[in-house]
Amino acid sequence: MRMTLLKALGTSALISLGATTAMATECIAPADAGGGWDFTCRQIGKLLYDLKLVPNPVQVTNMAGAGGGLAYANVVNERNTDADLIVAASSATTTRLAQNAYGGATADQVRWVGTIGGDPGVIVVAKDSPFQTLSDLVEAIKADPSKVTFAGGSAAGGFDHLKPLMIMKAAGFTDARSVKYIGLNGGAEAITQTIGGFTQAMTGDISEITGFIRSGDVRALAILTPERVAGFEDIPTAKEQGYDVVVVNWRGLYVPKGISDDAFNAWATKLQAVADSAEWKAVMEANGLAPFTLVGADFQGWIDGVVADTTVLSREIGVIQ
Incomplete structure (x- = not known):
C-alpha cells in the first residue's frame, strides 16, 4: 500500500516538475533546498560541468517527501532507464532501505554509482x-x-x-x-x-x-x-x-537500475574525476568532509554489505521484524 502511494506521489511530482532539458543531466535532491542531499547535488553538479564532464549545466530538482522515499519511488517507477539522471544519497538512504522505511522498496532497485566524501x-x-x-x-x-x-x-x-x-x-x-x-x-x-x-x-x-x-x-x-x-x-x-568498523555518513549518488552498463560505468568514471579534482578537495575542506571514495562496482558491493549489516542489526534491536 505504501509503495502504491509513493508511486502515485512520484508520478504527480514528475508531472508538476515538467520535462527536463533534452540531454541535460538532472540531479534529484530528495529533500528541500539547504540540506545534505541538496548540497551533494549542487556541489557535484557544479563540478561535473566546471570540469567539462557533462556538456550542459546540471539541473537540480528538489523532491522532498517520505525521507527520500518519494524520489526513490519516482526513479524506480517512472525514470528507470533515464541515463541522464543522477540522485543524491547518503547513509540515511541505505539505513531507511534496510529498515523498510520506503514501503517495500529495496536497495537493488537502483544502481549505486559512488561516494566521494563523508562525515x-x-x-x-x-x-x-x-x-x-x-x-x-x-x-x-x-x-x-x-x-x-x-x-x-x-x-x-x-x-x-x-x-x-x-x-x-x-x-x-x-x-x-x-x-x-x-x-x-x-x-x-x-x-x-x-x-x-x-x-x-x-x-x-x-x-x-x-x-x-x-x-x-x-x-x-x-x-x-x-x-x-x-x-x-x-x-x-x-x-x-581491533574493531573492524567503518561508519561514515557518506555523500554520493545512485542512478536508475535500467541504464546500460556503459552508462553506469561512465557515471562512475565522472564521479571519480570529481573526487580527484583540486576543486572537490577544496569543497570538502570548506565543509568538514573527510575523503571517502568508492565508485562503481566497489561501491555497489560495499552498499550491499552495509544494507545487509544494517538489516541484521535493526532486527536485533526490534526496529524491524
Missing part, C-alpha cells in the same frame, strides 16, 4: 570520563550493559544508534538490545548530555562536535574511518584498536 562517525566521552580507550568502553558494556548509556542525534534504530552496535558486534557482543541508547534532537543536544554526565558516551559525526573536541570538553575514543583524519590525527580509528 566520519565518532565515539566520544566527557573529558573526565574513566574510559581512556575504546576497549575500556567496550569491556565496560560487556561487563554490565546497564552501566553505559550512549546519547545520539538520531532516533532509536537510526544511524547514530547503529554505530556503537556495530562496534559491539565487532567485539563479539551479541545482545544488541541491552546496549542503552537515548535518541535526542541532534548532535548538539546529545553531546551536552554527555558533557553533563547524564550519559557515559556520545555517538555522532565529527562535524557535530569539532568545537567540543578542540575546546577539550570531550575526548574522542575512536573515529570510524579507514584511516586517521587530517586535522584530527590524534584520534585513533576503531580499526587500529
Whole structure:
C-alpha cells in the first residue's frame, strides 16, 4: 500500500516538475533546498560541468517527501532507464532501505554509482570520563550493559544508534538490545548530555562536535574511518584498536537500475574525476568532509554489505521484524 502511494506521489511530482532539458543531466535532491542531499547535488553538479564532464549545466530538482522515499519511488517507477539522471544519497538512504522505511522498496532497485566524501562517525566521552580507550568502553558494556548509556542525534534504530552496535558486534557482543541508547534532537543536544554526565558516551559525526573536541570538553575514543583524519590525527580509528568498523555518513549518488552498463560505468568514471579534482578537495575542506571514495562496482558491493549489516542489526534491536 505504501509503495502504491509513493508511486502515485512520484508520478504527480514528475508531472508538476515538467520535462527536463533534452540531454541535460538532472540531479534529484530528495529533500528541500539547504540540506545534505541538496548540497551533494549542487556541489557535484557544479563540478561535473566546471570540469567539462557533462556538456550542459546540471539541473537540480528538489523532491522532498517520505525521507527520500518519494524520489526513490519516482526513479524506480517512472525514470528507470533515464541515463541522464543522477540522485543524491547518503547513509540515511541505505539505513531507511534496510529498515523498510520506503514501503517495500529495496536497495537493488537502483544502481549505486559512488561516494566521494563523508562525515566520519565518532565515539566520544566527557573529558573526565574513566574510559581512556575504546576497549575500556567496550569491556565496560560487556561487563554490565546497564552501566553505559550512549546519547545520539538520531532516533532509536537510526544511524547514530547503529554505530556503537556495530562496534559491539565487532567485539563479539551479541545482545544488541541491552546496549542503552537515548535518541535526542541532534548532535548538539546529545553531546551536552554527555558533557553533563547524564550519559557515559556520545555517538555522532565529527562535524557535530569539532568545537567540543578542540575546546577539550570531550575526548574522542575512536573515529570510524579507514584511516586517521587530517586535522584530527590524534584520534585513533576503531580499526587500529581491533574493531573492524567503518561508519561514515557518506555523500554520493545512485542512478536508475535500467541504464546500460556503459552508462553506469561512465557515471562512475565522472564521479571519480570529481573526487580527484583540486576543486572537490577544496569543497570538502570548506565543509568538514573527510575523503571517502568508492565508485562503481566497489561501491555497489560495499552498499550491499552495509544494507545487509544494517538489516541484521535493526532486527536485533526490534526496529524491524
